[in-house]
Amino acid sequence: MSHRFKSVPVRSYEITPKEVYLSRRDFIKAAGVVAGSMALAACAPEEATPAAPQFNGPALNDELGDPANTYEEITNYNNYYEFTTNKEAVAPMSKDFTTAPWTVEVTGMVSNPKTFGFEDLLSMFPQEDRIYRLRCVEAWSMVIPWNGFPLASLLKAVEPTSSAKYVRFETVYRPEEMKGQSSPFYPWPYQEGLRLDEAMNDLTLLATGIYGETILPQNGAPIRLVVPWKYGFKSIKSIVKIELTDEEPSTLWSAIAPNEYGFYANVNPNVDHPRWSQASERRIGELTRRETLMFNGYGEQVAELYAGMDLNLNY
Amino acid sequence: MRLPKFVEIMKIFNRYTPLQIAIHLYAWSVLVWIIVELLTDSFSINPIQELEQRTGRHAITLLVMSLLCTPLHTIFKFPELLKRRRTLGLYALLYATIHVLIFVNLDYGLAWSLIARTVFEKPYIIVGALAFLMLIPLGVTSFDIWKVRLGKNWKRLHQMVYIIAPLVVLHYLWSKKGDILTFSGDIVRPAIYGLVVVVFLILRIPAIRRAIASRPTRGLSLPFKKNPEPKVDAS
Numbered sequence: 001m002s003h004r005f006k007s008v009p010v011r012s013y014e015i016t017p018k019e020v021y022l023s024r025r026d027f028i029k030a031a032g033v034v035a036g037s038m039a040l041a042a043c044a045p046e047e048a049t050p051a052a053p054q055f056n057g058p059a060l061n062d063e064l065g066d067p068a069n070t071y072e073e074i075t076n077y078n079n080y081y082e083f084t085t086n087k088e089a090v091a092p093m094s095k096d097f098t099t100a101p102w103t104v105e106v107t108g109m110v111s112n113p114k115t116f117g118f119e120d121l122l123s124m125f126p127q128e129d130r131i132y133r134l135r136c137v138e139a140w141s142m143v144i145p146w147n148g149f150p151l152a153s154l155l156k157a158v159e160p161t162s163s164a165k166y167v168r169f170e171t172v173y174r175p176e177e178m179k180g181q182s183s184p185f186y187p188w189p190y191q192e193g194l195r196l197d198e199a200m201n202d203l204t205l206l207a208t209g210i211y212g213e214t215i216l217p218q219n220g221a222p223i224r225l226v227v228p229w230k231y232g233f234k235s236i237k238s239i240v241k242i243e244l245t246d247e248e249p250s251t252l253w254s255a256i257a258p259n260e261y262g263f264y265a266n267v268n269p270n271v272d273h274p275r276w277s278q279a280s281e282r283r284i285g286e287l288t289r290r291e292t293l294m295f296n297g298y299g300e301q302v303a304e305l306y307a308g309m310d311l312n313l314n315y
Numbered sequence: 316m317r318l319p320k321f322v323e324i325m326k327i328f329n330r331y332t333p334l335q336i337a338i339h340l341y342a343w344s345v346l347v348w349i350i351v352e353l354l355t356d357s358f359s360i361n362p363i364q365e366l367e368q369r370t371g372r373h374a375i376t377l378l379v380m381s382l383l384c385t386p387l388h389t390i391f392k393f394p395e396l397l398k399r400r401r402t403l404g405l406y407a408l409l410y411a412t413i414h415v416l417i418f419v420n421l422d423y424g425l426a427w428s429l430i431a432r433t434v435f436e437k438p439y440i441i442v443g444a445l446a447f448l449m450l451i452p453l454g455v456t457s458f459d460i461w462k463v464r465l466g467k468n469w470k471r472l473h474q475m476v477y478i479i480a481p482l483v484v485l486h487y488l489w490s491k492k493g494d495i496l497t498f499s500g501d502i503v504r505p506a507i508y509g510l511v512v513v514v515f516l517i518l519r520i521p522a523i524r525r526a527i528a529s530r531p532t533r534g535l536s537l538p539f540k541k542n543p544e545p546k547v548d549a550s
Contacts, residue, residue, distance in 0.1 A: 077360050138492070187499070256500045257494045260492075272436070276439065277436070282361065282363065
């Protein structure tokens with residue numbers, strides 16, 4: 001079992017509210033405004049609403065020192081084909097998506113199968129803050145400050161049996177709210193899977209928030225998976241079912257093009273997509289390309305999961 | 316047939332037909348729109364890829380429109396279309412050049428080893444590069460003086476478009492996540508362009524082209540065109 005992932009230690013009250021997170025120059029300017037408004041709030045009479053907690057610390061960075069993308073970028077550039085293939089159109093198209101009531105059925109080879117209400121999950125499993133890189137198979141990436149809880153906590157609560165080897169996930173199927181699910185070109189609903197040890201790794205997160213805000217539909221509300229060392233399509237969104245099985249689960253993209261999208265989908269600059277290179281990527285917000293890192297930079301936590309495996313065959 | 320007044324006026328003052336004006340406006344519209352969005356800071360957060368994709372899409376659209384001129388004239392007898400092939404083709408080359416420059420310069424920062432690895436290893440870039448390189452001589456020789464210089468080889472040279480068009484469709488198709496053979500994934504738009512190119516190629520097969528062009532003389536009607544009066548024996 002790998003050691004606990006050390007995200008940059010951030011407590012929820014330290015997370016910069018999205019309105020304050022700006023570029024460095026604007027941030028200095030904003031800091032003056034914030035200081036001024038706090039002074040004013042302190043002078044205000046009792047009945048005035050108190051100012052939201054402010055944080056004058058440095059901008060959020062991942063553990064390699066790169067800044068997190070802005071809330072604006074993260075919530076307006078999404079691959080979510082259940083709505084549309086146009087990345088900038090997902091946000092407006094998904095704004096009326098119903099996220100409550102929501103249940104997640106946890107079933108299969110477990111001793112305690114249970115259908116959890118979304119609120120149960122929030123109260124049973126303490127939320128943490130994790131700043132992860134997300135690397136799309138299309139060769140762009142972002143740094144995202146997630147809020148959520150490790151999938152391992154949920155799996156421990158349902159107790160997988162000894163025959164369980166894989167975890168399978170399913171997205172909601174609701175074509176009346178998700179127009180893209182009427183497209184005959186995809187075998188809806190979206191499904192994904194992990195090997196049990198990958199699912200139990202401390203990095204694997206069930207995310208319910210971004211930047212301290214409740215996650216929005218375009219980012220996979222109300223609950224989604226984040227597997228930061230794999231290509232983004234593994235991080236399935238809007239989960240309704242989690243199933244423990246002993247067979248490697250089928251996934252939507254490997255069903256469409258099995259020679260291009262594999263089950264493991266580990267970020268690997270040495271294993272190209274058949275049609276384009278994976279050696280470099282574009283970080284949203286940067287103008288020059290950067291080198292792609294093995295396991296998206298999380299090798300220390302996950303490389304041992306693949307010891308002895310030929311990653312060219314198990315792509 | 317009297318043309319509407321505004322068209323007559325435009326012909327007098329600008330010596331451009333409505334079709335010409337429409338084509339020039341349409342061709343420049345994509346570049347203008349990009350510049351407007353860049354200046355108003357409303358462009359994509361992934362600007363380099365967005366530029367590549369928009370210029371690429373417009374280039375293939377213009378190329379396909381240029382290809383459609385001949386069959387549309389064959390069916391509908393609209394001779395002006397034949398004169399607009401060059402306009403559309405040159406605009407396609409313009410956007411293809413911008414597309415390539417963005418790829419080489421902005422996207423890969425002139426990192427030639429990275430570019431070489433991508434170009435020579437990845438089929439989708441190889442076909443794009445080939446199509447572009449083949450389009451250049453067509454663009455250069457698209458002017459009438461070259462018809463004189465090259466004689467009957469001019470037509471043979473420009474028939475290279477029959478190879479360029481499918482290569483461009485493949486380039487577009489292979490840039491998408493999906494599989495055309497199983498009709499799955501994000502392949503709708505490339506598939507539509509592919510269908511148009513296939514139909515165009517079929518219509519260019521000499522036997523088929525002759526069959527369509529000769530419909531009036533065989534007593535059959537072309538769509539939307541009056542039939543020529545049947546020849547009557549004078550006696």
